[in-house]
Amino acid sequence: MIRVILPQHLRTLAQVRGEVELEVSGPVTQRSVLDALEARYPMLRGTIRDQGTQQRRAFLRFFACEEDLSHEPPDAPLPDAVASGTEPFIVIGAIAGG
Amino acid sequence: MSGVRVLVGTRKGAFILTSDGKREQWEVSGPHFAGWEIYHLKGSPADPNRIYASQTSGWFGQIIQRSDDGGKTWHQPGTPAGAPVVPGPPKSASNKFAYDASASPLATHQWYDGTQHPWEFKRVWHLEPSLTDPDAVYAGVEDAALFRSTDGGENWKELPGLRGHGTGPKWQPGAGGMCLHTIILDPSDPNRIFIAISAAGAFRTDDGGKTWKPINRGLYSQYIPDPRAEVGHCVHHVAMNPSRPNVLFMQKHWDVMRSNDAGDSWQEISGNLPTDFGFVIDVHAHEPETIYVVPIKSDSEHFVPDGKLRVFRSRTGGNEWEPLTKGLPQSNCYVNVLRDAMAVDSLDQCGVYFGTSGGQVYASADAGDSWAPIVRDLPAVLSVEVQTLV
Numbered sequence: 001m002i003r004v005i006l007p008q009h010l011r012t013l014a015q016v017r018g019e020v021e022l023e024v025s026g027p028v029t030q031r032s033v034l035d036a037l038e039a040r041y042p043m044l045r046g047t048i049r050d051q052g053t054q055q056r057r058a059f060l061r062f063f064a065c066e067e068d069l070s071h072e073p074p075d076a077p078l079p080d081a082v083a084s085g086t087e088p089f090i091v092i093g094a095i096a097g098g
Numbered sequence: 099m100s101g102v103r104v105l106v107g108t109r110k111g112a113f114i115l116t117s118d119g120k121r122e123q124w125e126v127s128g129p130h131f132a133g134w135e136i137y138h139l140k141g142s143p144a145d146p147n148r149i150y151a152s153q154t155s156g157w158f159g160q161i162i163q164r165s166d167d168g169g170k171t172w173h174q175p176g177t178p179a180g181a182p183v184v185p186g187p188p189k190s191a192s193n194k195f196a197y198d199a200s201a202s203p204l205a206t207h208q209w210y211d212g213t214q215h216p217w218e219f220k221r222v223w224h225l226e227p228s229l230t231d232p233d234a235v236y237a238g239v240e241d242a243a244l245f246r247s248t249d250g251g252e253n254w255k256e257l258p259g260l261r262g263h264g265t266g267p268k269w270q271p272g273a274g275g276m277c278l279h280t281i282i283l284d285p286s287d288p289n290r291i292f293i294a295i296s297a298a299g300a301f302r303t304d305d306g307g308k309t310w311k312p313i314n315r316g317l318y319s320q321y322i323p324d325p326r327a328e329v330g331h332c333v334h335h336v337a338m339n340p341s342r343p344n345v346l347f348m349q350k351h352w353d354v355m356r357s358n359d360a361g362d363s364w365q366e367i368s369g370n371l372p373t374d375f376g377f378v379i380d381v382h383a384h385e386p387e388t389i390y391v392v393p394i395k396s397d398s399e400h401f402v403p404d405g406k407l408r409v410f411r412s413r414t415g416g417n418e419w420e421p422l423t424k425g426l427p428q429s430n431c432y433v434n435v436l437r438d439a440m441a442v443d444s445l446d447q448c449g450v451y452f453g454t455s456g457g458q459v460y461a462s463a464d465a466g467d468s469w470a471p472i473v474r475d476l477p478a479v480l481s482v483e484v485q486t487l488v
Contacts, residue, residue: 009133009158013174043177047158051194059157093157 002033003088010048010091014041019088028083030062031074048091063090102443103168103485104451105149106459107136110477112151113459114169117472121449121463124472130172131163138224138438141485145232150251152222152237160221162192162237162251175251192252195219195237195245202262207241208270217241217261224438226281230288238278242269242295244307257307260293265312265329272296272332272351273397279437280333285340292346292361297332300348302361313361317350334377335437339386347389347416349379349437354391356416367416372403378440382465383448387415390442390450390466392435401432401455409452411466425469426460433458438481445486453479 004020011017022036031054038045049056054074056062061070065079065087081087100119106112111129130136134153142148147168153161163172175192197204197217209215220240228234233250243261245254269276277296284290289306292313299314312329322330332351339345348355348364352375355364368374373393382388389412395403402408407426410419433454443449450466453459457476462469 007157009155013158013161043161043174045191046160046193050159051191052196057157057159 001085002028002036002082003085004033004037005088005090005092006044007091007093009093010044013043013047016041021085027075028078029075030069030072030078030089033078033082033089034074059094061092061094063092064088100445101487102445102449103141103146103487104441104459104461104472105139105141105169105481105483105485106453106476106479107138107151107438107481108453108457108477108479109135112136112139112153113473113476115459115472119445121445121461124461126473127169129477130169131161134161135221136480137221138481138483140225140227140483142227142232142235143229144227146485146487148227148232148250150225150227150235152225154221160193160195160219162222162225162254164251175247175249176253192254195222195239195254196256197243197261198256198258201256202258205261205266207266207276208268210271214267217243217266219243220275223277223279224281226283229283229285236281236283236291238281238293240275240277241271242276242278242298244278244281244293246307259303259308260301260310263301263310263312265298268327268329269295269298270330280336282336282338282346284338284343286343290343290360292336292338294333294336294348296334297351298329299331300333300336300346300361313357314364315362316357316364316366317355318353318366319351321351335379337379337381337389339381339383342386345386345415347379347381349376349391351375351397354379354416367412369412369417369419371410371419376435377437378435378452380440380442380450382450383442383444384446385413385448385465388413388465389416390440391419392440392452394434400434402434405430405432407431407433407454409450409466409469422462422466422469424467425462431456436480438483439479441482441484443484443486449484451482451484453482455479 002022104115111132113128137152139151149165151163206214224238226236237245280294282292294300301310317331334349344360346357354368356367406428408421433456440452450462455478459472
């Protein structure tokens, strides 16, 4: 079970509270986690990755295990602790402006 | 019993203000989509319970919301609230606005510094529901293009003929971005649509959106190299009274303009306005020669002149303007009124509404003679539309 923490606005859109738990088959990567997230919550499609390019939106960051994974390749394996569900994969809005 | 529903988009959510035909007592609901920028909401003329909203964010991109019950509940088209979650790819793409590059290659447009810049989708500025079909709706977007949905907002397809007009490299962004902000459907001719872009100008199609022509003859803009150029003008807003679809009124960056021939030519009607810079312009619902503007001091200050919030009304189709001040602050007021933030209802005594950057929404139930705030302290208002309910 993969745990994902979304920023408040995306939790509202997806109508969820707290963490999201996802089943991911195969390698656990940014792409496979986000694919599973968007499959379960279609309303999130385009809000984290651009609809066309599938690139991370500029003002969002990906964290896990106290590391910034925003610039890791989308098919790179996520940390074992994320794959095992010990630690969550965190989508967070970058701080910009006041 | 008749009534009105005022749809207000703000920097931090949407608000719905309702009243009976007297327009004295108001109910306020919201914020809907709290924290998000709501550039525009508009109801379907064919089904007033159907309302479309553009919800947008620099962080999370574009969302389209739809209500089928007059704004009580909302959902993203194709993903109904409470529907069972089905594994697999999404069935719809209500927030997917992909330029049709196969029909019209993605050109570049002029950037602020005069260089060429790639076309990039940013947000939906304006939603214009069909006059006859609740499931059909147009979207004007930044970077400028026109999209249409025929399935209630579930899927969007560009009308590429506009972007493919060939003048795109001469279009440039205004201070707010290169936005298609005005869409006017001609009630007498379903194939005729008017649109306006900052800063490209106004365009018209007479074949349902396949081909477009610029309609900017008569505009004069000192801030572009050729002040009478075919395109490049910063048109802020255009308005039409449905009973006279060939007569258009325009608030340009500077200058208030009028066309009597569906945009083929324009004449200035700024007349005795204290300043002819502004954003909004609208037409009385029953008197097609009565028009409203809110003069703004300048393009560098973006607030009303002399600390006085005044709507100016012309009952002569322009040139002769009178200030309307009763009920509006006449000292220490420094707000702006943005281009989509004025609307009129169609009750017997025409109501006029506008919202400000200070979060006030003002209403007049007597065609502008007197005003009262419906609400005073909303987030900065981006858009105001009104539905007349019978």
